[in-house]
Every structure is written in C-alpha cells, then in structure tokens.
Amino acid sequence: xxxxxxxxxxxxxxxxxxxxxxxxxxxxxxxxxxxxxxxxxxxxxxxxxxxxxxxxxxxxxxxxxxxxxxxxxxxxxxxxxxxxxxxxxxxxxxxxxxxxxxxxxxxxxxxxxxxxxxxxxxxxxxxxxxxxxxxxxxxxxxxxxxxxxxxxxxxxxxxxxxxxxxxxxxxxxxxxxxxxxxxxxxxxxxxxxxxxxxxxxxxxxxxxxxxxxxxxxxxxxxxxxxxxxxxxxxxxxxxxxxxxxxxxxxxxxxxxxxxxxxxxxxxxxxxxxxxxxxxxxxxxxxxxxxxxxxxxxxxxxxxxxxxxxxxxxxxxxxxxxxxxxxxxxxxxxxxxxxxxxxxxxxxxxxxxxxxxxxxxxxxxxxxxxxxxxxxxxxxxxxxxxxxxxxxxxxxxxxxxxxxxxxxxxxxxxxxxxxxxxxxxxxxxxxxxxxxxxxxxxxxxxxxxxxxxxxxxxxxxxxxxxxxxxxxxxxxxxxxxxxxxxxxxxxxxxxxxxxxxxxxxxxxxxxxxxxxxxxxxxxxxxxxxxxxxxxxxxxxxxxxxxxxxxxxxxxxxxxxxxxxxxxxxxxxxxxxxxxxxxxxxxxxxxxxxxxxxxxxxxxxxxxxxxxxxxxxxxxxxxxxxxxxxxxxxxxxxxxxxxxxxxxxxxxxxxxxxxxxxxxxxxxxxxxxxxxxxxxxxxxxxxxxxxxxxxxxxxxxxxxxxxxxxxxxxxxxxxxxxxxxxxxxxxxxxxxxxxxxxxxxxxxxxxxxxxxxxxxxxxxxxxxxxxxxxxxxxxxxxxxxxxxxxxxxxxxxxx
Amino acid sequence: xxxxxxxxxxxxxxxxxxxxxxxxxxxxxxxxxxxxxxxxxxxxxxxxxxxxxxxxxxxxxxxxxxxxxxxxxxxxxxxxxxxxxxxxxxxxxxxxxxxxxxxxxxxxxxxxxxxxxxxxxxxxxxxxxxxxxxxxxxxxxxxxxxxxxxxxxxxx
Numbered sequence: 001x002x003x004x005x006x007x008x009x010x011x012x013x014x015x016x017x018x019x020x021x022x023x024x025x026x027x028x029x030x031x032x033x034x035x036x037x038x039x040x041x042x043x044x045x046x047x048x049x050x051x052x053x054x055x056x057x058x059x060x061x062x063x064x065x066x067x068x069x070x071x072x073x074x075x076x077x078x079x080x081x082x083x084x085x086x087x088x089x090x091x092x093x094x095x096x097x098x099x100x101x102x103x104x105x106x107x108x109x110x111x112x113x114x115x116x117x118x119x120x121x122x123x124x125x126x127x128x129x130x131x132x133x134x135x136x137x138x139x140x141x142x143x144x145x146x147x148x149x150x151x152x153x154x155x156x157x158x159x160x161x162x163x164x165x166x167x168x169x170x171x172x173x174x175x176x177x178x179x180x181x182x183x184x185x186x187x188x189x190x191x192x193x194x195x196x197x198x199x200x201x202x203x204x205x206x207x208x209x210x211x212x213x214x215x216x217x218x219x220x221x222x223x224x225x226x227x228x229x230x231x232x233x234x235x236x237x238x239x240x241x242x243x244x245x246x247x248x249x250x251x252x253x254x255x256x257x258x259x260x261x262x263x264x265x266x267x268x269x270x271x272x273x274x275x276x277x278x279x280x281x282x283x284x285x286x287x288x289x290x291x292x293x294x295x296x297x298x299x300x301x302x303x304x305x306x307x308x309x310x311x312x313x314x315x316x317x318x319x320x321x322x323x324x325x326x327x328x329x330x331x332x333x334x335x336x337x338x339x340x341x342x343x344x345x346x347x348x349x350x351x352x353x354x355x356x357x358x359x360x361x362x363x364x365x366x367x368x369x370x371x372x373x374x375x376x377x378x379x380x381x382x383x384x385x386x387x388x389x390x391x392x393x394x395x396x397x398x399x400x401x402x403x404x405x406x407x408x409x410x411x412x413x414x415x416x417x418x419x420x421x422x423x424x425x426x427x428x429x430x431x432x433x434x435x436x437x438x439x440x441x442x443x444x445x446x447x448x449x450x451x452x453x454x455x456x457x458x459x460x461x462x463x464x465x466x467x468x469x470x471x472x473x474x475x476x477x478x479x480x481x482x483x484x485x486x487x488x489x490x491x492x493x494x495x496x497x498x499x500x501x502x503x504x505x506x507x508x509x510x511x512x513x514x515x516x517x518x519x520x521x522x523x524x525x526x527x528x529x530x531x532x533x534x535x536x537x538x539x540x541x542x543x544x545x546x547x548x549x550x551x552x553x554x555x556x557x558x559x560x561x562x563x564x565x566x567x568x569x570x571x572x573x574x575x576x577x578x579x580x581x582x583x584x585x586x587x588x589x590x591x592x593x594x595x596x597x598x599x600x601x602x603x604x605x606x607x608x609x610x611x612x613x614x615x616x617x618x619x620x621x622x623x624x625x626x627x628x629x630x631x632x633x634x635x636x637x638x639x640x641x642x643x644x645x646x647x648x649x650x651x652x653x654x655x656x657x658x659x660x661x662x663x664x665x666x667x668x669x670x671x672x673x674x675x676x677x678x679x680x681x682x683x684x685x686x687x688x689x690x691x692x693x694x695x696x697x698x699x700x701x702x703x704x705x706x707x708x709x710x711x712x713x714x715x716x717x718x719x720x721x722x723x724x725x726x727x728x729x730x731x732x733x734x735x736x737x738x739x740x741x742x743x744x745x746x747x748x749x750x751x752x753x754x755x756x757x758x759x760x761x762x763x764x765x766x767x768x769x770x771x772x773x774x775x776x777x778x779x780x781x782x783x784x785x786x787x788x789x790x791x792x793x794x795x796x797x
Numbered sequence: 798x799x800x801x802x803x804x805x806x807x808x809x810x811x812x813x814x815x816x817x818x819x820x821x822x823x824x825x826x827x828x829x830x831x832x833x834x835x836x837x838x839x840x841x842x843x844x845x846x847x848x849x850x851x852x853x854x855x856x857x858x859x860x861x862x863x864x865x866x867x868x869x870x871x872x873x874x875x876x877x878x879x880x881x882x883x884x885x886x887x888x889x890x891x892x893x894x895x896x897x898x899x900x901x902x903x904x905x906x907x908x909x910x911x912x913x914x915x916x917x918x919x920x921x922x923x924x925x926x927x928x929x930x931x932x933x934x935x936x937x938x939x940x941x942x943x944x945x946x947x948x949x950x951x952x953x
Contacts, residue, residue, distance in 0.1 A: 016890035019898030020882065020905065022833015022873035029832035213933045215837045215845055215899040266835070266899030267933050299838040507897030507934045684893035688935055692896065695936030718842035718931055726924040726937045 006519040007746050010684030011526050013512045015264070015505055027234045027263045028296050030221040036065055038282055038295035039116035041106040041123050042305070043098035046339075046374035046711030047132035047145065050096055050105070050125060057122040058108060063115035065289055067123070069106045070095035073284065078250045080274040080343050080379060082157035084166035085638060086181060089148055089341050092250070092280040098127070099147050099339030100376050101711045102304040104277040109285045109293055133178070134711055136313070136334045136371035140176040147178055147339060147372040157249070161481055163634070170638070180337050181345025181370035185352050185640035187424045193328025193363030197319025201400055205316070205392040206777035207760075209336070209706035210309040210699075212381055213723050216266020218306050219296040220279040222286035229253075231283055234263045238273045238504055239544020241482050244536045246275040251283055262534040265506035269696070270380035271307050272506070273546050274342070303716035307379030308706050310335040310347045310370075314392035320400055324411035328363040331355065333389070335370045338377040343384070344370025349637040350385030354757070355393055357423055357473040357648045358434070359415040364424075366640070374711045380546065382696060386472050386757035391701075391778065394470035394761035399774065402453065408469060408765070409442045412652075416471070419739075425635070427644055431749065433676030433737030434471065437652035441469060444672035444733045445654035452769050462662050465669070468765025469654040474754035475645035476744065477549020477627045479634045484626035485554040486540035487561040489518055491569065491619040493611070495589045495603035496528040499561075502542025503554050504534050508752050509685035510550050514558045516681055517745050521562035522569075523586045524603070540622070548750040551681060552647055553627050555745035560623025568619045573606040575613075646743045649750030650676040653694070653758030655730075657766040661789060664782030666767055668698045668730040673755050676737035679747030689752045690734040697759025699724040705779050802866040806831070807875030815862045822846045822857040824865075825872060833873040833902050837931075844930030847903035848872050854910045856929075873902035876909065884947045885909055892943035896934030904930045908944045917948050 018024040055067040070093040079088035093104050106123050110116035133139040139147075151169060159165060171179060194200055214236075221234040231253060237243045240260040248258040265272060278295040286293040297306065312335045319328040333351050337344030348368025356364070397415075401408040416434040423429070442448075450467045452458050488500040499518050503510040515529040532538050542557075543549045566586075573591035574581040577599055585594045592600035601609075610619050627646045635642040656670035671694045680686040703722040707714040715721045740747030760778060768774050773788040799814040806829060813828050822839075825831045825848065834857060837845035841859040848857045849871035876883040885908050888894070895901050904927055911918055911926040918926065923944050924937070932940060 010893070012890045013893070013895060015898070016895050017882070017886075019895045019901050020873070020886040020889050021877055022831070022902050024898050025832070026835075026899065028836065029826075031827075031830075031832075213931070215835070215843065215897065215931065215933055217837060264898065266837075267897040269933065299840065509896070684939075688893050688896055688939060691936035691938040692934045693936075696933070717840060718838055719840075723931065723933065724936070725929075725931065726927045726941065727921075729924065729937045729941065732936075732938060 004520055004746065006526055007516045007681050008679065008683065011512065011516065011682060013509055014515055014531065015511050024264045026216050026266050027221060027236050028216065028219045030234045030263060032221065032223055032292040035292040035294055036109045036111060036289065037113040037116050038107055038109045038285055038293050039113065039120055040104050040278060040281065041120045043094065043101060043103040043105055045098060045127055045129055046101050047130040048098050048127035049130060050094060050098065051128055052126040053106060054124040055106065058119040061115065061119050061122060063111040064108060064119045066109045066285055067106060067119065068281065068285065069093055076250050076280065077152050077154065078246050078275050079341060081341050081345055084156050084159055084163055085170050086341060086345050087152040087156045089152065092277040100374050102376060103339060107281040107285065109289060132374035132711060134373055134375060136336045136373060139178040139371045139373045142177060144177045147374065178372040179369060180341045180372050181348055181637065183349045183352055183366070183368040183638060183640060186365040188363030190328050190330050190363045190365040194319040197327045198322045199400065199404060200317065200319040201396065201403065202317040203396045203399065204776060205314045205395060207312050207388045207391060208778050209311040209378065210381065210704045211303055211706060211721055212269040212271035214267030214269055214271055217297050217299060217302050218272065218276065218278065219294065220282040221292060221294045222283040223292035224286040224290065226290045229257050231258050231287065233258065233260045233283060235260055235279060236265055236272045238265070238268045238506055238546045240504055240534055240536050241502055241541050242273065242544050243275065245481055247279060247283060250275065250280050251287065260536045265504060268506040269382045270384060270546065274307060274379050276306065300716040303721065304376055304713050307342060307377055309381040310337060310378040310388070312388040314388065316392055316396050318396055318400060322404065324401060324404060324406045324414050326359055326361050326415050329361045331366045333368045335368070336373050336375060336378065337370045338373060338375040340377045342377040342379040344378065345637045347385045349640060351389040352640050353644055354386035354473050355389045357417060358471050360417055375708055376713065382693070383474070383753045383756045386474060386754065387697065387700060387760050390470055390472045390757040391760035391764060395764050398468065398765040398768065409438060409447055412438050412469065412471060425641060425644060429648060430743060431647065431678055431739045431741040432650060433739040434650050434652065436737045437650060437674035437676055440674040440735055441652040441654045441672050445656055445670060447654065450656060458772060463658050463660055464770040465656060465658045466766045466769025467654060467656045468762045468769055469652065470758040470761025470765065472651050472754045472757035474548055474649045474750045476552040476647040476649055476750040477543060478547045478645045479627060480547060482541045482543060484624055485542045485557040486622065486624035487554070487557040488540055489561045489565040489621040491565055491607045493604060493608050495524065495607060497522060497524060497565065498530045498532055499558060500539045501531065501533045501554060501558060502536065502539040503550060504545045506545060508545060508550060508689065509682060510545060510554070513551065513681040513685060514554060517555050517558045518562045520746065521559050522566050524589055548649065548753050549627065551748045551750065552744045553625055555748055556625035557623045559745040560625060561621045564623055565619055565621025568621060569603065569606050572610045573601055576601055576606065576609055647741045647749040649754045651754045651758050653755060653762045655759065655762035655766045657763060657770055659767060659770045659785060661771065664785035666702055666780055666785060668702065668763060671698065671730045671759065672733045674735045674737055675751055675755050676739050677751035678739055678741035678744050678749040680736050681746065681748050686736060686751050687734050690755045691732060693753070693755035694732060694759055695724045697756040698730065698763060700779065701760045701763035702779050703781065800863055802863055804865055805869040807871060817863055819862045820858050821860040821862050821865050824862040825857060831872050831874050835899055835902060837899065844903045844907065845900050847906045847930065849906050849910055852910065852913065854907045871906065873905055876905060888943040888947045892939050892946060894935060894939040894943035900930055900932045904932065904940055912948060920945060
C-alpha cells in the first residue's frame with residue numbers, strides 16, 4: 001500500500017536467534033572474574049526510627065568484604081522525580097528512619113551469595129516503631145504521622161537541566177499532610193457546565209496496586225577500575241543515559257567515567273527506569289573494594305521493592321446533554337505512592353494527560369493528589385496512569401449511556417476528538433484515528449448483536465455473557481532527560497550498515513524496528529543492518545525506552561542519520577558518475593543515473609571510493625531529534641501547562657466476557673483492539689505489543705492485585721499474585737487504524753503502552769452488561785461478583 | 798561435603814563436584830556456564846528454568862543437582878544442532894513468539910517435550926502444556942501460534 005520495501009512488514013526480530021538459542025546475555029548472566037555478591041538487609045517495619053545498627057559480627061564473618069549502612073552514604077539523594085518543586089527524597093540506605101516494609105537498611109558484599117545472606121542475619125538493628133499510615137485518606141489527616149518531615153534543599157536534577165530554582169515549598173499550598181505531589185488543571189467554567197447539563201452523575205472508582213512481573217529479576221553488576229577511574233555497569237534498565245546520569249551524580253563520578261554496557265533486559269513494563277538502591281550499592285561497593293560486585297534481587301524483593309502501579313481512588317462528576325454530549329467534568333484523583341515519592345506527582349499529572357486527549361470536554365476541572373503512605377513505593381507501569389483514569393472515565397460513561405438509554409458506542413463517537421483538534425495545553429492532534437478505532441472495534445466484537453443492554457430481557461442461567469468498550473490515549477515520548485535521541489549510521493565496504501543507537505532492547509523490538517527504519521531510508525535490506533545499542537560509550541545519547549518515545553523520537557533520529565549517510569553516499573556516487581546528485585536514483589543497493597540507468601555504481605563501490613578517494617573518510621551519517629524543540633515549554637506537573645508530546649497514540653478496545661454466576665468467575669472470551677499507532681513499522685512487533693498489553697490489562701481487570709496488610713505484602717510470588725497464564729488467552733483481534741502521524745518516522749507513533757489501559761474499562765463494562773451490576777473497583781474478583789449479584793437480588797426482593 | 802555427580806548435558810558427559818543443597822539450575826548456570834536456562838522466581842512457579850530431565854520437563858530450580866546424577870539433561874543450548882535451529886526455535890523467531898526472551902528457553906523446552914510425546918496437539922493441549930510458563934510480554938498468542946505451526950508442519 002505504501003511502496004516501502006522494509007518498513008511495515010512483519011519481519012522477524014533481529015535479536016530472535018540469540019534469544020531462542022540461549023546466547024542472549026541478560027544482566028543476571030554477567031559473570032566477571034573475582035566477582036563479589038551483594039545482599040540487602042531490609043526493614044521489617046512499615047515506619048520506624050533507626051536507633052542503632054551493629055554490623056560488627058557481620059563484618060567478622062569469613063568471606064564478608066564490606067558492610068555498608070546509611071551513615072556511610074548519608075549525603076546521597078536521588079529519585080525518579082527530582083525537580084525544584086519535588087526534590088529527591090530517596091537515599092540508597094535508610095539513615096534515620098525506615099518508611100516501608102522492604103526499605104533498604106544495610107548491604108553486605110561477600111565472596112558468595114550464601115555468605116552475604118548469612119551476614120545479613122548477623123546485623124543487629126534497633127528500631128523504635130512509629131505510628132504508620134496505610135491509606136492516602138488516613139495519611140492526609142491533620143493528626144497523621146509525617147513520613148518526610150523535611151525536604152531536601154540541595155540542587156535538583158531538573159535545576160541542572162535548566163529548570164528555574166524553587167520559589168516556595170509546595171507543601172505550603174495545602175493543609176493536607178503527607179502530600180507528595182499535586183496537579184490542578186481547569187478550563188471553561190465547570191459549575192456553569194453542570195447547570196447546563198441535562199444529566200449529572202457522580203461516581204467513585206478504585207484501582208488496585210499491581211506488579212510489573214517482568215520475568216527477568218532486577219539485577220546490577222558493577223565493575224570499577226581503580227587505575228582508570230572508570231565504572232562499568234550492567235543494569236536492568238529502560239534508559240541507559242538516564243541511569244548513567246543519575247548514578248554518576250549519586251556516586252559523584254564525572255558522567256564520562258560511568259559506562260552502562262549492553263545487556264538484554266528481560267521485560268521492564270515501566271519497572272526498570274527508577275534508580276534503585278541495589279544499583280547504587282553495587283557500584284559503591286565495587287568502587288570501595290576495587291572488585292566487581294553483583295546484586296540480584298530475588299522475586300519477593302522484586303515484588304516488594306521495585307515499584308508497583310499506583311492504586312488510585314477516582315471521583316468523577318460528569319454532566320451531559322440528553323444525547324450524551326459531555327458538557328462538564330470534575331475529576332479528583334488520589335494516588336497512594338507509598339513510602340517515597342516514586343512517580344507520584346507524575347502519575348497524578350498523567351491521569352490528566354491521558355484523559356483530556358480523548359474527549360472534548362468544554363468545562364473541566366481536575367485535581368490529582370499523590371500521597372505518602374507506609375506502603376511499598378509506586379512508580380511507572382505500562383500506561384502509567386492511563387489504565388486507572390481510562391477505567392474510571394469510561395466506566396462512568398457506560399453508566400451514563402445506560403441512564404439515558406443510549407448506546408455507549410454512539411456516546412463515545414459523539415465526544416471523541418479528531419485529527420486537527422488542538423488540546424487545551426496547545427498540543428495538536430496531527431493524527432487521530434479514534435473514530436475508525438471505535439467503529440472497527442464495535443464491528444470486531446459484534447457489538448450490536450452481543451450487547452445485552454439492547455435486549456428486552458437478559459437471559460437467566462448460570463453463564464452470562466456481555467460486551468464492553470473503552471478508549472485510551474498515550475504519549476509518543478515526552479520531555480524527560482536526556483530530552484532527545486541521536487543516532488549514527490556507519491556504512492561498510494560491502495554496502496551494508498551498522499546502526500549505533502542508545503535504545504535499550506527489553507522485548508519491545510526496538511533493534512528490529514530501528515534497523516528497518518535505517519534500511520528503508522538508506523535503501524538496503526534488513527539483513528544488511530547490524531545494530532550496536534544499549535551502551536553509553538559506543539552509542540550517541542538516547543531518550544530511552546520509556547514514555548513510549550522509541551518509535552517516534554529515536555525512530556526520527558535514526559531516519560535522519562540514515563538520510564545523512566545516504567546523502568553522503570550519493571555525493572560520492574555523483575562525483576564518480578560525473579553528474580549532479582539530483583540526477584541520481586537508487587534501487588537494489590545501486591546508485592544510477594535516472595535518465596541513463598546503465599550508468600550506475602553499487603553502494604559498495606561508492607562507499608569504497610569514499611574511503612579511497614577522500615583520504616580515508618568513511619561514510620558516517622548522524623541524526624538527532626527532540627520531541628519538541630521549544631525548550632521553554634516543558635510540561636508543568638503541577639499545572640498541566642506546556643506541551644506534552646508531539647503525537648498521541650490512541651486505541652479502542654472491546655471485551656466479551658462470560659460470568660459464572662455460581663462461582664463468580666469471569667472469563668475473557670474475546671478481546672478486540674484497534675490501535676492507532678500511525679504507520680506500523682513492523683506488523684508482527686506491533687501485534688505483539690498489543691497482545692501483551694491486552695493480556696496485562698485483562699489480568700489487571702480480573703485477577704491481579706498486590707495484597708497488603710499493614711504494609712506487609714501478602715502475595716509476593718507468582719503462585720499468589722495471579723497474572724494471566726496461557727489457558728487464559730482470549731480469542732483476540734488486533735488491528736491498527738489507518739493513520740499516518742506527520743511527526744513520526746514513516747508516520748509511526750506510540751504502540752507499546754496504550755492498549756493496556758482500555759482493557760480495564762472494556763472488561764468492567766462487559767461484566768456490567770453480562771450481569772446487570774456495576775463493580776466499582778478492580779480487580780473484578782469472584783468474591784466481588786458474587787457480592788454484587790447478592791446485593792442485586794436483595795434489591796429486587 | 799561436596800559430591801561428584803555425572804550429568805549428560807546436551808549429549809555430553811559432564812562431571813561436577815556439588816554441595817548437596819545445590820540445585821540443578823545453579824549447576825547449569827554457575828558451574829557449566831549454561832546461562833540460557835533462566836532463574837526468574839527460583840521457587841518453581843514460573844517455568845523459566847525448565848530443562849528436560851530424561852526427556853521430561855522439570856523446573857530445574859526445584860531439582861537438587863545430586864538427584865540428577867546419571868541423568869540426561871537438555872537445555873536450550875542443546876536444541877540447535879550443528880548451528881541449525883530446531884524447528885521450534887525457527888518458528889518462535891518467525892512468528893514473533895519472542896519478545897524479551899527471558900521465558901523463551903523454558904517455553905521452548907516444554908514445547909519440545911509436548912511435541913515429542915504428542916506430535917499433533919490441539920490448541921487447548923498446547924495452552925495446557927505451557928500453563929506453567931509465565932510470559933508477560935506476548936500474551937501467549939504468538940507462542941501458541943508458533944507451536945501450532947510446528948505441530949502442523951507448516952512451512953516456517
């Protein structure tokens with residue numbers, strides 16, 4: 001349809017053979033001579049003062065090389081959010097207080113994991129237990145104990161990146177205790193909007209904390225060379241340059257002395273972008289001891305201490321006209337970010353950021369609060385705010401449609417945004433396939449014949465089926481360090497090319513899609529491209545594989561680098577053929593004169609000629625790209641102003657469920673997704689991203705939930721934390737909308753995150769359709785279904 | 798006290814001195830350098846460490862190395878022969894059944910054990926066979942497609 005020969009095709013991944021043969025090296029596979037092993041002692045209390053730590057016995061244990069406590073590194077601060085308004089609140093090891101069960105207290109390096117483990121049991125910590133809070137509602141009360149009494153006053157990362165100094169403490173803006181972040185956005189006149197509405201509805205929804213469950217446990221290997229002063233790191237990461245920045249700063253090493261080296265990442269889903277204490281500790285210990293140090297977390301530590309999705313309570317009041325047109329919406333969200341800020345201020349910003357691109361709401365007010373509690377820390381997770389807010393808003397819209405006797409699909413179509421719309425912050429939708437996505441999804445799930453809402457009466461009987469639909473939006477990269485991506489393309493004597501990119505391959509297929517972009521732009525085959533990536537020393541800077549910027553931001557950098565290489569190649573060919581560059585065309589790795597195709601030279605000849613005739617000058621193309629060039633328009637987390645992203649990905653998703661009214665069990669039978677990712681660079685990889693999102697979304701809708709009791713995690717294992725298994729796989733239809741994003745390479749934009757978000761609302765709405773009752777909290781467990789059915793029966797009687 | 802055990806790993810006899818509490822997973826990864834077998838939960842719940850022990854899939858994190866003495870072990874490194882990928886490996890690449898690749902070795906070995914005993918399984922039998930292998934990336938769709946393709950001897 002496009003005339004492209006490499007992009008758009010479902011070509012096999014270039015990292016596939018390494019991965020199916022067991023040759024792919026992940027961080028946990030790295031083994032260096034003389035390597036020591038680190039283990040971390042963690043707090044057993046949700047909130048306590050550290051009175052004393054005695055490490056003598058541990059240090060005396062044969063095989064122990066070092067024991068560190070908070071006092072050794074008391075001046076170190078870092079955090080995923082480190083802005084003038086929200087300065088870093090994390091330390092690698094607790095200094096005076098612990099704030100959640102799992103908080104890092106001490107670390108041991110020893111010659112074996114077993115000895116390190118034994119040494120932990122010899123460390124004596126005296127705690128004074130403090131009162132703790134476990135819900136945001138408790139935590140904001142005036143009499144609640146404070147988790148963080150003071151704010152760090154040093155320079156924040158964002159000040160180093162050019163943000164203005166802090167003017168005042170954000171906590172003076174509110175009387176609420178334990179606030180870790182607040183976003184407030186309003187436009188139009190929301191009260192006037194409600195007065196103009198024909199129907200107003202208020203609802204409250206609650207989402208659960210969920211785990212990323214990347215199969216590779218988090219790990220770090222650090223190897224410091226004392227003579228050269230260089231630190232080598234192998235990390236579980238999603239962004240090597242952000243990790244390098246944060247770790248070099250925390251370790252007080254010049255940035256060029258820190259090298260993050262290539263290893264494959266075994267899944268991340270948002271959970272491997274924060275800087276973690278185990279990474280800092282491995283590096284610090286290696287620097288102290290002059291030997292390589294490896295720290296690998298066990299699965300319980302991964303569940304407990306490497307971030308979870310924020311559980312969020314969402315209040316929504318929406319006013320609509322009789323035909324379902326939204327006239328006003330007032331949204332209040334309160335997110336539990338645990339003992340440290342994690343990504344609290346970001347998630348409450350993103351709950352707005354992923355809500356307002358979907359529907360036109362003329363009068364709108366949004367307030368998001370992120371709150372400290374003595375629960376585990378919450379951070380980014382696939383969709384980051386989108387699953388929570390999309391679930392709530394689309395659940396309520398489904399209820400509104402029912403109230404008014406309208407078809408929810410018609411209500412969605414009436415309210416969605418379209419291509420060309422300018423959002424209230426100034427972002428322009430240069431592509432938007434929402435309408436096509438909704439229509440395709442509704443057709444794909446057989447909406448009009450399967451939606452029980454339209455039937456005169458629901459069938460009785462044990463198994464009941466229903467369908468539901470929901471939408472989502474997602475950025476294609478946003479402004480975060482290092483704010484841009486660069487790429488290099490080196491051409492070889494045989495006409496092939498090597499791509500140098502800082503992207504991190506974590507399963508999303510970036511090596512393959514970026515190689516396809518290069519191949520297409522340069523005019524070679526995918527088999528002619530090799531990729532050097534994931535190494536801060538060998539590759540130019542990269543935004544990283546988070547915020548879904550891989551295709552658009554890194555993709556554009558690669559496309560520009562390939563275009564630069566191609567220009568140089570044609571220049572050289574033009575010289576040799578004795579014609580102007582504008583007279584040349586390329587096909588099949590040959591450059592020829594358009595008017596006289598017999599006059600041609602191969603890419604290989606032109607590249608060789610460049611080396612021979614130009615004093616060894618090889619052809620190296622470079623390219624760089626930044627999402628938004630206007631540096632003064634970074635988004636404000638607090639006010640939601642500034643530009644957010646240069647392209648939004650969208651999706652519509654529908655679910656058909658079957659509810660067993662005897663056991664309460666819900667089965668997802670069918671899942672249909674139409675994702676508007678612009679041009680799909682690799683069809684198979686795009687489908688794989690969507691299918692992974694659908695599975696994760698279905699799991700989080702129906703079974704996944706971090707269970708906490710007074711801050712203690714009760715299900716830190718795959719046996720007790722129930723994520724989808726192969727037999728849970730629904731019939732699925734995964735399609736893409738036929739759009740092109742003008743800002744994207746070949747028209748591509750986000751695909752890896754959005755489709756997790758629509759599944760939650762689609763499933764919740766389908767369950768309602770099936771049993772006629774609404775369940776306002778996730779996950780929709782058998783217990784909740786049975787309770788809802790019971791209450792419904794009581795109400796009938 | 799260490800004991801000497803003999804394993805036939807991917808067709809080659811190997812002798813290893815092991816502590817009695819060492820698992821087969823640890824011996825494979827740490828003593829024999831076969832890091833293709835992955836440790837993801839270390840408690841027998843995810844299937845990432847699956848190897849074939851005398852042809853049957855086992856979670857190698859739950860098998861004491863001394864119990865494997867004298868037995869044949871096949872790991873992911875033993876699937877390809879003379880540099881030629883096994884049809885399942887080929888299909889996993891072609892069908893996009895691999896994303897991050899961390900669960901892949903375990904799934905491949907379970908699939909091999911399935912097809913060795915049941916060459917033409919139904920989709921349901923495939924789903925049941927890999928029910929003990931957690932994959933967070935793919936939603937299983939393309940894994941099932943890849944195994945089905947091999948079972949049906951489709952051209953890959």
